Amino acid sequence: MTSPPVLAEDLTKSFGSRRGITGVSLVVEQGQVFGFLGPNGAGKSTTIRCLLGLYRPTSGRVRTLGRDPTHGAAGYLREVGYLPGELRLPEALTGADVFARFGRMRGAADTAYRDELVERLGVETDRPIRSLSKGNKQKVGIVLALMHRPRLLVLDEPTSGLDPLQQDEFATLVREHAADGGTVLLSSHDLDEVQRVAGRVAIIREGRIVADDTVTALRADAPDTMELTFDHDVDAGPLTELAGITVLASGPRRITLTYTGPAAPVLAVVARLAPESLTAHPADLDELFRRLYDDAPTPGGRP
Ligand SMILES: Nc1ncnc2c1ncn2[C@@H]1O[C@H](COP(=O)(O)OP(=O)(O)OP(=O)(O)O)[C@@H](O)[C@H]1O
Ligand SMILES: [Mg+2]
Known part of the structure; x- marks a missing residue:
């Protein structure tokens, strides 16, 4: 059996006595968009650097595109x-200079796709990097990551600084990449960004990894929300x-609650309260996410 594009087994990286990551295991399959979520300082970038051979893990095993990244990256x-x-x-260079330089380094011949990316993301290629806004710099970085049509894309907080329109375009690019058989590992603290593209x-x-599952399965575990209003x-x-x-909020004439499991018992109690209106939202990962961020991690890795 061939190795998946990304394989990390029991990866630990410490910086002296400082925690980096502890016992991280991840598998990203070919054609998958894998979202890697966590709050600031959780260990996303450290994991990614180990996967790319930029950090040497303290212990554990890494295979990236079937190879050990610590040797001959x-x-x-x-x-x-x-x-x-x-x-x-390089601050003094323009976007066009940077693309040309990286293109030569990688021996990439396909400038058509690069030009398409520039066009679709609206990258400013003729001004020095130093004069670009944060979002426009980030777009240059995105083009650099994608332009040689790599088999594996590793994007560490790719949409930071992008406006909503460019975030949409970026999401489309990521989906296209995976549809063409490419693999994507994408880190973020933004759940919405991740659930739009990641499977x-x-x-x-x-x-430490506290959850690892398909978006569908995580959603099935996550609570639905119900909002009730009353004329009494x-x-x-x-x-x-x-x-x-869980009652999230209640006023004299309004209740917002979340529930897990079947709706019938909830509706039976709700009916007795005789609401004037009821709105229900299917599970979104928000609530689950907040719980995982706030609570202590549970042994066994699942909430
Ligand atoms: N080179 C380093 N030297 C010392 N400590 C480090 C180093 N790199 C990371 N760390 C520590 O490892 C932990 C994880 O950091 P990391 O940068 O991986 O988090 P992150 O999830 O990427 O956070 P953010 O969302 O802020 O980017 C932090 O406690 C950080 O201080
Ligand atoms: Mg980081």
């Missing part, structure tokens, strides 16, 4: 497109006694 880096979290570009999501917290004063008390229900 140069060759296969042509097959990887990397957008670092802390993008540094699978891992959440890292304080250096009500007491949310009876609802709070039901297992699986």
Whole structure:
């Protein structure tokens, strides 16, 4: 069996006595868009650097495109497109200069795709990098990561600084890349950004993976939301006694709650309160995400 494009087994990286990441295992399959989520300092960039051979892990095993990245990274880096979290570009050069330089380094001949990317993202190619806004610099970085059509894209917080329109275009580019058989690993703290494009999501917290599943499965575990309004004063008390229900907010004539599991028992209690209107939202990962961010990680890795 061939190795998946990204394989990390029990990866630990410490910086002296400082925690980097602890026992991180990840598998990204070919053609997958894999979202890597976690709060600031959780260990996303550290994991990514280990995967690319930029950090040598303290222990554990890494295979990137089937190879050990700590040995001879140069060759296969042509097959990887990397957008670092802390993008540094030669400030005096223009976007066009940078593209030409990187193109030569990688021996990339396909300038048509590069030009298409420039066009679609609206990159300013004729001004020195130093004069570009944050978002426009980031777009240069995105083109650099994608322009040689790498088999594996590793993007560390790719949409930071992009306006909503460019975020849409970026999401389309990522989906196209995966549809063509490419593989994408994308880190973010923004759940919405990730759930738009990723089929699978891992959440890292304080250096450890606390969830790793398909977006569909995570959603199935996540609570649905219900909003109720009343034309009379009500007491949310009876609802709070039901297992699986959390009352998020309640006023005299309004209740917002989340619930997991079947709706029928919830509706039975709700009906007795005689609401004037009811709105239900299907599970979104927000609530789950917040729980995973806030709570201590549970043993076994699943919430
Ligand atoms: N070169 C380094 N030297 C010392 N500590 C480091 C180094 N790189 C990372 N760390 C530590 O490792 C931990 C994880 O950091 P990392 O940059 O991987 O987090 P992150 O999830 O990418 O956060 P952010 O969302 O802020 O980018 C932090 O505690 C950080 O201080
Ligand atoms: Mg980072």
